[in-house]
Amino acid sequence: MPGIQIIYRNKEAKDLHVSLPTSKSMAARALVIAAAAGLDPLRIPDLPVCDDTEELSAAIAKLPIGGLKAAIATPPERPEARDFYLGSGGTSFRFFTALAASWPGLDSRLSCSEAMARRPVLPLISALRQSGAEISFEGKEGYPPLRSEGHHLPGGVLKMPGRVSSQFCTALMLVAPYWKDGIRIDFGGEKMVSFPYIRMTERLMRGAGAMVEASPEGIIVKPGGYPSAGYEALAPEPDWSAAAFFYAFALLDPKCRITFTCLTPPSESAQGDSRCAEIFDFVGVSTRYNPDGSATLICDEAKCKAIADLSKTSPLEFDMEDTPDMVPALAVALCLSGIRFVLHGVDHLRHKESDRLEALRLELQKVGYALVVPPTPGTADDFLRHEERIPFILPDDPEHPEANSGTVLAWLGRHVPTAENETIETHTDHRMAMSMALSAIKRPYISMKNPEVVDKSFPDYFTILADAGMEITPFGAKASRAGNTRKRSWREQLEASDRRLAEAARRQGLLTPEGEPVINRAFTSRHKSMKQFARELRRRGMRPPKAVTPPARLRPGHPTI
Numbered sequence: 001m002p003g004i005q006i007i008y009r010n011k012e013a014k015d016l017h018v019s020l021p022t023s024k025s026m027a028a029r030a031l032v033i034a035a036a037a038g039l040d041p042l043r044i045p046d047l048p049v050c051d052d053t054e055e056l057s058a059a060i061a062k063l064p065i066g067g068l069k070a071a072i073a074t075p076p077e078r079p080e081a082r083d084f085y086l087g088s089g090g091t092s093f094r095f096f097t098a099l100a101a102s103w104p105g106l107d108s109r110l111s112c113s114e115a116m117a118r119r120p121v122l123p124l125i126s127a128l129r130q131s132g133a134e135i136s137f138e139g140k141e142g143y144p145p146l147r148s149e150g151h152h153l154p155g156g157v158l159k160m161p162g163r164v165s166s167q168f169c170t171a172l173m174l175v176a177p178y179w180k181d182g183i184r185i186d187f188g189g190e191k192m193v194s195f196p197y198i199r200m201t202e203r204l205m206r207g208a209g210a211m212v213e214a215s216p217e218g219i220i221v222k223p224g225g226y227p228s229a230g231y232e233a234l235a236p237e238p239d240w241s242a243a244a245f246f247y248a249f250a251l252l253d254p255k256c257r258i259t260f261t262c263l264t265p266p267s268e269s270a271q272g273d274s275r276c277a278e279i280f281d282f283v284g285v286s287t288r289y290n291p292d293g294s295a296t297l298i299c300d301e302a303k304c305k306a307i308a309d310l311s312k313t314s315p316l317e318f319d320m321e322d323t324p325d326m327v328p329a330l331a332v333a334l335c336l337s338g339i340r341f342v343l344h345g346v347d348h349l350r351h352k353e354s355d356r357l358e359a360l361r362l363e364l365q366k367v368g369y370a371l372v373v374p375p376t377p378g379t380a381d382d383f384l385r386h387e388e389r390i391p392f393i394l395p396d397d398p399e400h401p402e403a404n405s406g407t408v409l410a411w412l413g414r415h416v417p418t419a420e421n422e423t424i425e426t427h428t429d430h431r432m433a434m435s436m437a438l439s440a441i442k443r444p445y446i447s448m449k450n451p452e453v454v455d456k457s458f459p460d461y462f463t464i465l466a467d468a469g470m471e472i473t474p475f476g477a478k479a480s481r482a483g484n485t486r487k488r489s490w491r492e493q494l495e496a497s498d499r500r501l502a503e504a505a506r507r508q509g510l511l512t513p514e515g516e517p518v519i520n521r522a523f524t525s526r527h528k529s530m531k532q533f534a535r536e537l538r539r540r541g542m543r544p545p546k547a548v549t550p551p552a553r554l555r556p557g558h559p560t561i
Contacts, residue, residue: 003423003449003475004462006440010469013255018246018464020260021048023271024457025197026236028056028091029204032099032174035060037208037229038067045235051456055087059096068103068178069225072152076105079149088113088353088428088456091167093144094124098171101133102178106150109138115353115428117144124168127158131172131179155179155223159186165348166194169219170201176221177210185219192216193348196272196322203270207233237264240273241325242458245434247280247297248333249468252441254299256468263287263295272322279318279330283307283339304337311340315412321345324352327409328435331360335369335411336442342410349409353456354427357409363432366422367439367446370414373407424448430456437462440470447475 027047034041041060047053062082064071084100086093093112100108122142125135134149155176160169169185169192176183192198195216202214205221209228213220238260246258266274277287284304288296307316316334320327320343327346334341349356361371424446426433430453440446454461466472474496 003447004451005445005447005473005475006437006465007445007471007473008253008440008469009471010253010256013257014469016256016258016464016468018258018260019460020238020242020263021050021458021460022046022236023239023241024048024050024052024236025091025239025241026200026204026270027053028089028095029170029174029201030234030236031056031060032095033204033208033226033229034231034234035063035099036068036175036178037226038065038069039229039231043231045231048236048239048457050459051087052089052092055085055089056092056096059084059086059092063099063103064106068099068175071104071106071150072178075152079105079107081107081109083109083111086110086112086116088116090116090119090353094121094165094167094171095174097121097124097135097146097148098128098175100150101128101135101148102153102175103150104152106148108148108150109145110148111145119143119351121146121168123160123164124171127160127168127172128153130158131155131183153179155181155183157184157186159188161188161190163190163193163347165351166192166197169198173198173201173205173212173214173219173221177205177212177223177225179223182211182223183219183221187216187218189217191321194272194322194324200270200272204234237269237271238262239457240264240269240271240276242461244273244276244280244326244329245438245461247276247285248329248435248438249441250285250297250299251280251283251304251333252336252438254301254304258297260295260297262293263289265289265295273326275323276326279323279326280333283316283334283337304339308338311338312413315340315342315410317342317344319344324349325431328356328360328431329438331371331409331411332364332435332438335364335371336367336439340411340413342408344408346409347407350407352429352431354429354432356429356432357407359425359427359429359432360409360435363424363436364411364439365416366418366424367436367443368415368418369411370416372410372412422447426450426453428453430454430458434458434461437465437470 027044030044031041031047031053034044041057047057062084064076064080084096086096093110093116097110100106100110117139120142121144125142125146128135132151132153134151136147137143138145138147158172172183172185198214198219202212205212205226208226208230209224210226211222211224243260243263246260249256250258264271264274266277281287284300284307286298286300288298290296316339318330318341320330322345324346327343327349331341331343346357350358357373361373364371424436424439426436426449428450433448433451433453436446437448437451451462462472
């Protein structure tokens with residue numbers, strides 16, 4: 001798909017009811033526990049409908065029946081060779097790798113999308129190899145795809161740096177109850193990154209009967225399997241990571257009163273991102289939990305303005321090390337609200353679906369905000385230059401954040417000029433698409449490429465934004481027509497636009513050797529004459545057609561692809 005244009009026309013107070021997807025982080029853990037215990041993963045209630053969950057479920061469905069207990073008790077006489085595709089989910093790929101390596105008699109080939117193939121898995125593979133796993137890489141060392149020969153692994157003591165992704169540690173924890181000696185992971189005195197995700201894993205494993213203890217110093221998992229695994233105990237909660245984008249919405253438009261149909265209070269939630277409620281309450285968006293299980297967001301405009309004024313003297317500081325998935329939503333919301341900030345502990349955002357630090361810097365610059373990412377870790381004080389600072393550190397920590405030696409992300413109030421026809425890039429990252437879409441609340445309109453990346457975690461996201469008053473149309477559709485397109489979803493409009501564009505290219509002979517159209521709105525709108533158009537085709541090694549309809553011209557100032 002090429003892209004969409006978003007215009008926010010909601011000028012009056014509005015009530016928006018949001019049904020959040022359930023947590024894909026909890027769902028991934030539940031699916032692996034169910035597969036290991038020999039349960040039917042598809043019977044777990046409330047699994048989210050998104051790409052990551054569906055791809056992991058499809059891979060698990062191809063495993064031999066009976067789970068790890070049956071495979072260990074009666075391994076097959078000869079290895080079973082099977083291919084598994086895990087898509088673009090880092091969580092899915094890493095968890096399934098540990099499961100496949102621990103499955104006796106399973107000879108697996110694990111492949112993934114191109115985006116996932118650029119994300120490292122070497123720390124996990126090294127730990128599995130220490131535990132006796134046989135895993136080899138098909139291409140670049142340390143990156144998917146890979147091959148695994150499953151065995152009943154001995155386990156034992158492993159040393160793993162605390163600074164690596166918590167997903168690597170969780171992948172080992174989930175399968176360790178079926179290893180001969182269980183596992184003991186030593187962090188070597190380092191603090192584990194995103195430790196709340198380890199707590200989430202511990203809670204789900206204990207609910208299934210596993211003997212596990214997790215602390216900031218290390219983790220112990222004893223052998224014994226999942227003797228009390230049950231479907232209801234594995235049901236995921238509503239996703240707090242998704243809720244963060246609507247907290248940001250409430251901060252940017254206080255007139256829109258948002259109610260979640262179901263939301264687990266932070267005191268009861270297994271998700272680290274439930275601290276989202278505390279962070280946004282600090283800047284003016286409070287949460288009222290209702291008796292029916294719903295929750296309503298209430299924005300105090302006076303408090304928001306006071307915080308923004310205060311931040312002009314001393315930027316707010318947040319420690320995001322335990323809640324990294326919140327950073328895109330929080331950064332966009334604070335910038336567009338005029339609240340200056342410094343986010344600490346964001347090192348691992350460089351290794352998500354995209355380099356989120358660089359992606360946020362590039363895309364927020366397009367809407368007028370100059371973010372600062374110091375070139376080397378630990379240099380926050382080199383550019384802050386404020387005698388007084390306002391630390392708001394999570395979890396509660398009396399120490400000042402100067403001790404934080406990680407990378408920081410900051411906006412200190414600097415604005416930059418913007419072009420009218422800028423187009424937001426999603427960087428194949430669902431959280432970048434969801435956060436940057438909110439900038440339409442404060443801009444006349446925004447244009448965005450590849451919005452379908454939200455399918456990874458929240459397929460209904462843009463549908464809910466449309467209910468909130470955002471008009472979402474394909475590139476090239478005039479805003480005046482937007483009222484006539486509500487009968488079709490933005491996806492259907494985009495697909496119809498693509499079909500028309502491809503058909504026009506075929507009629508004019510503008511096809512690549514593979515049959516793909518080379519003509520698009522940006523390509524044609526940049527050329528004032530057919531000679532320039534033909535010259536560009538020759539430069540690309542293509543022969544201009546003998547007769548070509550003059551390039552379509554877009555209305556002045558309209559964003560292009």
